[in-house]
Amino acid sequence: MRGMWRSSLYHMAQRLVELLSREQPRWEAPAMALLAELLAYPDMNAWDERVVQLAPRYLGSKSSVMRCLVLRALSTLCHKPAMDEMMQILQRRLMELLGDADEEVVVMTLNLLSNILHNCNTRVVNVMARELTWRLPPLFHHDIIHVRLLSLQLFQHTMEALKKEESKLLKAQVHQNLVPLLCLLHEESQEVAEASRVTLLRAATFLKKRRLRQVLEKCKLWAVDECLLSQCSSSRAVQYVQQALWCLYSPQQPVREAAVRFLGIAGQHLRGQEKELQLIHRALQLVTDDVNLSVANLAVQTQLSLRAAEEAASSRPSLRERLCRAWRGWAASWARG
Structure with missing residues (x-):
């Protein structure tokens, strides 16, 4: 009886694969949905490779339903042994789906990539993880909270893998x-904000930034900006400023405010470097027209504070001038006897 059941499943899978190979639009979605269910049964391994070969074509389908069905089938396969090389074939197409317009497709792709990182061998994982380090960050600011959360968690996994x-x-x-990541510590969603802290902590560990790691472990979020900028070179501080500019366009008010505050602190560290300060002032000027009044006011106050500090610094006599004055005073006193 069991042999008959196996034979029936085998022939059903064979028929479904044949339908999908012939590109018959009327039957594609039902065939893929049923095939995805059959793949979970034992003794269906014979069809795994064939499904992976068909997957790139249907992952590029105009139908989001079809893309989701293929992703569901692949989620079943990635847990099976000996799937490492076959999953690597799909890497390019899966990475493209991270920018899909359909939220469900993006969520399923993130989950599938996470499963691949946990189940495939080291070589496959390393190849995917390297690409994910630059594919995932744009999703940190996605409109959907769940996408932001999953992308942050997957970024943690990539750093762990590497x-x-x-x-x-x-x-x-x-x-x-x-x-x-620093600006996302102020996310409206507490779950995403905590995921950002953990991700930034992993990044600090990955980069061997001991002081930053300690501040994050103690949850001293108010000290993170200063900790990141202290003792870094001017060129590194400029890189940080450029990173902050992207956060000024975040749809979330707290994230934009965090970016403005960071620019203010960076401006203090870059005092006396006119070109770099002009970049900060131009960025802050754009935010003075922010739709949110509190963000706009913070940008204005930050600009005024930076300009006041610059004027004070320029009017303050240099060390050389102070030494010259002291020398002249001492010389005059000595001459008078």
Whole structure:
């Protein structure tokens, strides 16, 4: 009886694969839906590779329903042994789906990639993780909270997968996301804000930033900006400023406010560097027209504060001038006897 059941499932899967191979639009969605269910049964391994071969065509389907059905089928397959190489074939198409217009497709893709990182071998994981370090950050500011949360969690997994890597390119890629993650600490969603803190903590560990890691472990969020900027070079501070500019366009008011505050602190660290300060002032000027009054007011106050500090610094005598004055005073006193 069991043999008859196996044979029936086998022939059903065969028929479904044949329908999908012939590109018959009327039957594609029902066939893929049923095939996705059959793949979960034992003894269906014979069809795994064939489904993976068909997947790229249907992942590019204009129908979001069809894309979701294929992703569901692949989610079943990625837990099976010996699927590593076949999943690598799909990498390019899966990465493209991270920018899909359909929210459900993006969520299912993030979940599938997370499963792949947990189930595939080290070589496949490393290849995917490297690409995810620059594919995921745009999703940190996605309109959908669940997408932001999943992308942050997946970014944590990629850094964990690559923790033994010493590539300068990888470290630079992680470095480019420090300020966006910092600004997301002020997310409206507490769940996403905590995920941002954990992600930034992982990034600090990955980059071996001990002081930043300690501040984040103690949840001293008010000190993160200063900690990141202290003892960094001017060129690094400019990079951080450029990262903050992207956060000024966040749809969330608290994130934009965090970016403005960061620019103010960065301006203090870049005092005396006219070109860099002009970049900050131009960015703040754009935010003075923000739709939210509190963000606009904060930008104005930050500009005024920076200009006041610059004027005070320019009117303050330099060390050389002070020494010259002291020398002249001492010389005059000595001459008078």
